[in-house]
Amino acid sequence: MTVKRLTLAAIFTAIALAVYVIEAMIPLPIGLPGIRLGLANTVTLIVLFMPKDGIIKTKITGADALIILLCRILLGAFITGRAVALAYSLTGGLFALGAQVITKRFVTPKQIWVCGALGAVFHNIGQILAAIVITGTPSIAAYLPILIVAGVVTGVITGVAAGFTVARFSRNPA
């Protein structure tokens, strides 16, 4: 790991962390459990879709995305005081990253929103699975449909946001 790559990963972690903490402070008007925009995921998407010949010359890979994600979740849990929710965040985050890495193979660089949507959906699936295991209550799965619908909506929004950002990193912004 070169110094430049390490610095980049640290910057992205800091951005993700700031976004995550600010988002955690915004109360949601919807009385539904677990639904939020998932803004911190834009950073994961940006890292995954970083253009190779863009204004940043250093190669940044899926492995960096994983490191950034883990650092953000661990630090975020302690900053927001939600260390209890660590298991849920980790499962959700890893599911989302996995889904996005796989989806990336099937989409064009312009279709980050697809990645975002499927990532958000799998984030919610992961959290539900964690909740089922931790509470031992399989009927929590009843929340899955609404969380999937929410995931598609919020995922497309964050995906589009990530797309705009990634365009700024390329040599010839679209």
Next chain:
Amino acid sequence: MKKIKYKSNIFWILVLIGITVLSIAAMLLTRQASGTVAKIYLYGELIKTVNLATVTEPYSMIIEADSGRSNTVLVEKGRIRVTQADCRDGICVQQGWIYGGLMPIVCLPHGLAIQIDGGAYANIDAAVG
């Protein structure tokens, strides 16, 4: 009819709409039906069973979770809710009353889940409990 190309935007939009429609269908199929027996679980363990049909006076109880944390549960005839939780978000409190159906009240930080089983199960539970 124009053929839809794989990897085109339309293709992905259709995929996402498909996922959404399937989920909404699943939601409609699992709509709330009223039940009678509320079961309170803590970390997957059944700690309390309340027959909501026989409740005459509303009462509340405190469910103790780990490390001194707790939820207050209010029981009325035919319905149950969480009125207080000393966690950060209080999602279980926001959720309000549940009357039955598949959707349980869940407090993830405390590992608490409250579920109402329908009439069909009630008899079996009565026999066991």
